[in-house]
Amino acid sequence: MSKILREHIEKIISLTDEEFEFVLSHFSQKRFLKHQFLIQEGDFVNNDFFILNGLLKASHRNEENKEHILQFATENSWITDPQAYNNQTIATLNIQCLEDGNSLFITLENREKLCNSLHKMESFFRKKATKEHILLQRRILCLISNNAKNRYEDLLKQYPSLIQRVPKTMIASYLGVSRETLSRLITN
């Protein structure tokens, strides 16, 4: 299954077999089950998860216990509470599994070691962060311009199978729209 990680990294940089073995030695494997929490609000967050298969959501619960979904993650994507992971503070997000699956995870300490010892991997993580920046900024633009249609289309583009895999209420929560608005978007 480590092949999936290698292909993912090699979309951005190339690695020799030896280098990839070195990269892989910084990761550990974790299997997860539907309903399980990988990170729970209040936890100390030590890991960033690369998803090999399965489906997860990162969400926040406000004071009225209403859930807002910040991110979905499927195969070939990363998920953590970035603020808690990078600043080594406690989680404000919940990361919960919506389907059984497998992941490779890296601790912050190991990520920093890897970046220090292999310049190429620092480059990989920089370029990955830049790509994510572009996606997040586009999502913000769709949110402030109140363009739910574009947000929905972007979501479909990013995760084509999502609409079949999660309840509509979760899609609505991710988009920041009501269940009724989502129904209109799906019909049109």
Added chain:
Amino acid sequence: MSKILREHIEKIISLTDEEFEFVLSHFSQKRFLKHQFLIQEGDFVNNDFFILNGLLKASHRNEENKEHILQFATENSWITDPQAYNNQTIATLNIQCLEDGNSLFITLENREKLCNSLHKMESFFRKKATKEHILLQRRILCLISNNAKNRYEDLLKQYPSLIQRVPKTMIASYLGVSRETLSRLITN
């Protein structure tokens, strides 16, 4: 004025005098005037601007010509059209100066050269991107949870002087709220 850039970089990594001279040799200086566009929709985007002083906004105009402000930039911050800059496509954003000021800018080619030749700078840009990721994700969460009060407070924290420097309509556009909602936020 290059001292401002050095202090900004050295918040994340440390550089010798020689290394900083090398870094600086990859930048050029640009003075800008109020109302001037640094980037206009449709332009080819070659530069990322580090602002030494002054104030700018990055915004998008939709099909109905309504402006949505994605970002403000003051001293010690960076501004460009990230999608156009990183993917070398044409701009979909406008970057306009709201006050006279000065910047140091770096071309994509020079940024990549700098990252390749000085591992520390690759590390700087990776860590800077990670910090931005956290801020953008927080803004998304405030937007989907419809928490205009938190969005307003985050903006004040990030740019304490902004409220005195730009018209209220621009603040409202950045927050994605009406002028009336903003008035309520300011009063409370």
